[in-house]
Amino acid sequence: MGTSDLLEPWPLTGGLSQASALPAVPRLELRHLSKSFGASRALDDVSIRVEPGEIHGLVGENGSGKSTLVKVLSGYHAPDPGGSLLVDGHPVGLPVRPAAARRFGLSVVHQDLGLIDSFSVAENMRVGLFQVRRFTRAIIWRQERQRARHALAELGADIDPEAPVGGLSSAERAEVAIARALQHHEAGRGLVMFDESTRALPPEPRRHFHSLLADVVARGGSVLLVSHQLEEVLEHTDRVTVLRDGRVVADGVRTSELSEHELIRLMLGRELSCGARTRRNASASAPALARVENLSGQLLREANLTIGAGEVVGVTGLLGSGFEELPYLLAGARTAATGTLSIGEQVLELSRPSIRPLLAAGVALVPERRDRDGLAFSETVLDNITLPRVRARSRGGLMRRDWQLREASHVIGELAVRPPDPRMLVGQLSGGNQQKVLLGKWLCSETQLLLLHEPTQGVDVGARRDIEEAIARVAERGSAVLLAGMDAGELAALCDRVIVMREGRIHGEVSGEITPERIIDAVYGAGIRESW
């Protein structure tokens, strides 16, 4: 098997004409691939065919094996013996070696983009490919920057190759990562895999991204698009493969023959129980439970808002508009320049670092980055869930097991965490289940104000429904909920009203009959009225 790397370089003589003359050879063919972790099988006998010139979708719930498959294809995981991988009919050795994969024209854009913040755009794009002068072995930077600039221009991205990646917006970062993958792309061959790459892209660059996929395909390349956004998959892919529990349950079905409903049923293996949250009547004004006054941070300017008991208020806007800062300022995670938060009678000063009084007042934060701010991956589910309360609930300086087990099994039951084992390390769970644990941490507290930032990012429809239902129940029990995010569908499904921010200030509010279209209009639309 190891000898396949020694195959002569790509036979370039063929080109487009030959490829079209031999349509029987798939661009990428994966046969009988399995991957086990200990006793559990993340991938079980998976076979996939991607034809030349097609955009192929790969969908599945969290934990269905999608990410594992991408990691096998990018050489991060070694698969179990027995499977094989062919690109244009040529066997590629398993485990995949990145350099060999690149020779065959395979490239990947990862979920986390794989960029190093402290390096420049050009360095990030060209690392591993640097051209050097013959005698000094020094990198020819002028040429590298030129190449990076060229690849970015292909994408229509106006980004300085010398800018450090750390200073870019998340949309620009995604563009850099995509441009890096596409720079290897040659007409008539190759396959680019995108693993949830469009998550951070606002609509305009996203449209551009989709037109770019069409370009790749028009030039004879193929695309494997891994996505949670079923709309995107249905609209922009030709065929779709669905994974469930590590197995292929739908093998290259034409998307023109599928409805979103059918696709969801394939992914879940069951019907999705339907029903958005019944919205409260906006005029039936609840008593204000949380009142934010004169709040300023790095982006936010003098914001004032109130949230009633049992009310779910959304905040959204473009990245950088300040909505994304609000939950962290209110939770004391970041120190505000000015501002107070009143919970009932209690007035809390936000311009001094004060997490403990805020926690004591019942403020809970579900941050966006669960790996950095939300969960300790090397600790167990049970320990993570009970952490905020171990001191308060200990008697005589002793943590007792009973309440901890009770809380953990409550969370596991209410949010359907899989596998339902409180002794699992959080790092061993799939992304969606980690997100459930992250929310579950605060379901056992006397939460007055629940602050959420993108609570269902990177989560499949099933887990998403579980999480959204749990959030709705928190509101039903009389807590105030603030939901910050860019997912218009989720905001429309959950919120009683949605506040739209621009340039650090509250710009408008969507209430009454909330639809994703109205939210998107309010965020991106030009002529915004003050209220609806």
Add this chain to the structure above:
Amino acid sequence: MSALAEGGRGRAATSTVTKLAERFGIIGLWGVMIGVYSAVESSNFDTQGTFQTILSSQAALVFLSMAFLCTVIVGEFVDLSVAAILGLCATLIPVLTVFDHFNVALASVIAVAVGVSAGAINGLLIVFVGVNTIVVTLGMSTLLTGIALAIAHLGPVSGLSASFGKLALANVGGWPFGGLPVSFYYGIGLTLAFAYVLAFTPLGRHMQFVGANREVSRLAGVRVNAIRFGAFVAAGALCGIGAVVVSAGVGGFDPNSSVNYLLPTVSAVFLGTAVIRPGRFNPIGTFVSVYFLETGILGLEELNLAAWISDVFYGAALIVAVMLTTVLRRRAST
């Protein structure tokens, strides 16, 4: 290929065996080692005296490795100053008592206070100023060793009274460990207390979370900086108390010897992650490792190998231990 596939199929069945091996492998290896040494040198090794030597000589290392464990558990890599703090405190006691005619109890209190202060300075610089742990503690280590040499006039200081020596050497009578000095039981007590704090108290849970993820802990209301600072102070205090036990046991101290304690300490703590709770720093595993390593070294010495063998042994043990830690942690988290 077929052999590989075979291995894949057998994996589930052997995983229980693997888990047991991970947990108790070192303890088993310890037994094997004792068996081999007893067979090879039955006249020397397999005697009550040998075991007494092993069990009674390691109190200093137990205190040091528990001190080291304090900071490693809250995520500080790595406190290189513990051995030097113990060395300075242990030098201070005979210097104050013998040279300056202090009461030995007062000298001991001063030594512990010096240990606490050294830990507090480490903590201030690392936690509140934000200096790199290795740099601060390496500097502190060299600085304190220098001071100890200065006050001891470069050589060993002895002359502590035998009654003070009883603090460490008094025999605890009766079955099963009759004939062992009380310092051995200090080590056991300290280890059990530490294990208790970690497993059953909110403080212990908070320490582990601070080690696992500081931001998560902070957002959950844990006083992260207080816990990190406290860990350095506790480490200093343990070094101070360990110094009292050591100087009492020896009747004095040689400041030149303190540097020899560092490598065994670090080795034992890392090797401890291969015992009881694989991939985790834990006090009981560390305690077992201290005696495991001492058994190995004593056996080699009784084979009449020269003194360099301890450097080779501890150095190799450290590398193996850190490798084990890395592998076990990786396995635990995937």
